[in-house]
Amino acid sequence: MTKTDIATRVYNHTWKLDPIIRSLIDTDFYKLLMLQMIWKLYPEVNATFTLINRTTSVRLAEEIDEQELREQLDHVRSLRLTKKEMIWLAGNSFYGRAQIFEPEFLAWLGNLQLPEYELAKRDGQYELTFHGTWMETTLWEIPALAIINELRSRAAMRSLGYFTLDVLYARAKAKMWAKVERLRELPGLRISDFGTRRRHSFLWQRWCVEALKEGIGPAFTGTSNVLLAMDSDLEAVGTNAHELPMVVAALAKTDEQLAAAPYQVLKDWNQLYGGNLLIVLPDAYGTTSFLEHAPEWVADWTGFRPDSAPPIEGGEKIIEWWKKMGRDPRKKLLIFSDGLDVDAIIDTYRHFAGRVRMSFGWGTNLTNDFAGCAPREIAGLKPISIVCKVSEANGRPAVKLSDNPRKATGDPAEVERYIRFFGSKDRVEQAVLV
C-alpha cells in the first residue's frame, strides 16, 4: 500500500525555494576567525571577490539556470544569524579556548546582511562578483561556491528517475563507507571535513560527516562547517586562508611592505589568536620564498598547512626548514588539505608517520565523489575546480602565486610582477582537479 502524507506531499511540491544555504554559519569556521581579524584591523578596506571556474571546459552558464542562481543568492542575503547560532558562537569553546569571539564582534555579526552581488554571463560562464568592504564580502566565498556546486548537481540529476537516484546514492554511500574502512586501518589518524565549498549538496555533506563520526570515531577531529559542528556536536576546525596575505600584499605601497606582507598577517593573527590556531599557510607567494625570508619566530608556531605543493615534497621541505631552525618536527604539526583522496591520505600518513604530527583536511573527494556511482556517466556530477577569490583590495589588484602555477590567481601582468619580486623557485605545475 502506498502511504502518502498529503499535507507533506503538497508542501514539498509547492516549495517556493529549496534553499542550498540554510544558515549564515553554513560556512567554513576559518572565515569567522579571519572575519573577526578583518573587522578589528581592516574595517575600512574594500575587497572584491570574484568567482573563477578553472575548469573552463564546463560551461556553467549553460548548465545552471540564471533565475535559480539569483534566487539562491538572494536567499543568502535574506539570512541573518539566529539567536541560537549567536548564543552557540558565544558560548562554545573552539580549539579549547572559550570566548574566542568578542561580544562586540558577535553583535556586529548578528546584524550583518551579505552585500549585493553582480551577475552576468560571458562566453558560457558566469561572472559573479561581490563588491563592498572586506568584512562584508569575505563571507560570500563559501555560500557562492556551495550554491554553484549544488545547483550544478541538481541540474545533473533533474532528469533521473527514482530508482536511478536511489541506486546513485546507494552506491555513493557504499563508496564512502569503503573509504571509511580503509581509513580505520591508520592508528592515530586525525582527519576532518573541509568539504563545504565543493560539496555535492548540503544533505550529502551532512551524511558524509555523520558517517565519519560513526565510522572512524575519535580519528574524525571535526568539520570546518560551523553549522554541522553545532548541530552534530563536533569540533569546528580551520584557521586562516590566502585572502589575508593577498589583501595585505595588494595594499602594500612599497617593496618593503610587499616583502613583509606574508609575515605581517601572521603577526596580526598572533595578536588575536594563539596555541593550536598558530598554523602557517606558506604558499601564497611560494613556500620556498616564504621560508627563505621567514623571521625566526615563525618557527615557533604550532604548524604549517602546505596547500598547493605535492604533500610529500611540501611536507619534507617544511620539516627540513624546522630542523634548520633547530626545532623538533615531532612536536610540530603539518595539516594537509590540497585535493586529497584516500590514496594520498594513506601515502602521506605512511610517509611521515613518527616524524611529525599530522592532520588531514578532506574536501571535495569527501563530499562530492560520485565517480562511478551513476548507472550511466553523468558529466554534471563530476566536480570542477572552482574558487571565489579576492581580486581587488582598495582598487588594487590582488594576486596569489601558489606553489602550483595553475592555482595562481590575479591580473596576469600583476602575477608577473609578483613572480619577479618573490621568485618562482620550486613552483611545480600539477593538474588541478578540484
Place this chain on the structure above:
Amino acid sequence: MTKTDIATRVYNHTWKLDPIIRSLIDTDFYKLLMLQMIWKLYPEVNATFTLINRTTSVRLAEEIDEQELREQLDHVRSLRLTKKEMIWLAGNSFYGRAQIFEPEFLAWLGNLQLPEYELAKRDGQYELTFHGTWMETTLWEIPALAIINELRSRAAMRSLGYFTLDVLYARAKAKMWAKVERLRELPGLRISDFGTRRRHSFLWQRWCVEALKEGIGPAFTGTSNVLLAMDSDLEAVGTNAHELPMVVAALAKTDEQLAAAPYQVLKDWNQLYGGNLLIVLPDAYGTTSFLEHAPEWVADWTGFRPDSAPPIEGGEKIIEWWKKMGRDPRKKLLIFSDGLDVDAIIDTYRHFAGRVRMSFGWGTNLTNDFAGCAPREIAGLKPISIVCKVSEANGRPAVKLSDNPRKATGDPAEVERYIRFFGSKDRVEQAVLV
C-alpha cells in the same frame, strides 16, 4: 509507485527504543528555575515524588506494558545535558534577563543523572516513586508524566490501521486549527503552551506549538517546554509550582514556621529572581487563607497564577485583594493555567478585558485533545488527570490543599491537620478532568 528507502525502513523497524523523552530539557522551564533555588538553598533536603492517577477508573497497569515503561524510564536515566543545551541555557536570555542560571549551577546540572525509580503494580495501578535529594528527584516529575501519557496513547493506537491513523491526525489538526481561528479573534491575547506533562506525544506537542506560532503569531508568547523553546526560537515560560511551599511546609517544626511557609518560599524566590518572574501561586493551602495572612510586600509582586479556583471567581478575588492593598490591578498580571479549553479562555479573557493584564497557560486541551477525532471512540486517547507530586520531605509528609478539595494531595490525616490549621474557606469542589 511505492518508494521505499530500504535503509530508513530497516532502521525504523529495528529501533531498540523509540524514546519519549529525548533530552533532559524536554521538561518545563519552571522546573529549572525552581531547581536552581533548591540547589542553592535546600541542597540537603530529601524529597520523594509519587505518581498519582486521580482518574482511578483508568487502570494504567493494564493499559501500559511494564517492560516498556521501565525501558522509557531507564532511557531518561541515560540522558545527560548536551553541550549545545548547556551553552544555550547559559547564553540565552529568559524573561529579558541574561545569565539567569549561575555557571556553578549549570556545571552541576551538566553532570546530573536522574536517580533510580521504584515501580510496582497494585490494584491495576502503577506505584511509581522517586527517592533522593530534592534537587535530584524534582526533575523526574515531567518526564515521568509525559512517559505515562505517551505510552498510554501508543497503546491505544497500536491496533489502528494506517488510514485510521491518517484520519485521526488529520481531524486532530483540523480541530486544533479551528481553535487557532477562534483565538485569533481576541486582540492582545497572550497565551503559551503549558502542555508538556500531559501531551499525547512529543511530536504532537511540537506540531501544536508550531501551529500556534504560525497561527496566532505574537499572541503566542512561548512554551514551557525548554527543548521546544530552544529548537523553535520561542520564549521559555513559567515561574514556580506547589512543590516549593509543600516542601517548606513539610519541613516546618513549629506552627509559626508552618504559617510562614507560603511566604517564606516567596522570599527565597525574590532573593534569586525578580521582575516578571515574581508570580505568586497562592492556592497551595487555599487562596483565601493565603491572602488573609499575606504580608504587604506580596502586593508588590508582578502577578498571581490562580491554579485551582474557577478562573473568574479566582481572578476576582485576587483583584479585590489588590484593590484593598491599594494597588492598581490594571498594572498587575493574572496567569490562568488550570484545565483551560478555548471556551474558558475566551470567557475569562472577555470577563477581565481592560481590568487586569492577563496571560493563559494552555495545557492538556492544547496538546492532548483527540476527542471526536478517532473514527470510533477510543478510551485510551482520552486524557486522564495524573500528577507526580512531592509526597515527603526529609521523611515528613508533604501536603497540598488547593482551592479545589479534589486536587488535594497527601496523607489524609495530615491533610486534615493542614485544613484545621489553614482553614478551608472558599474551597470549592470542582470536577478534575485533566
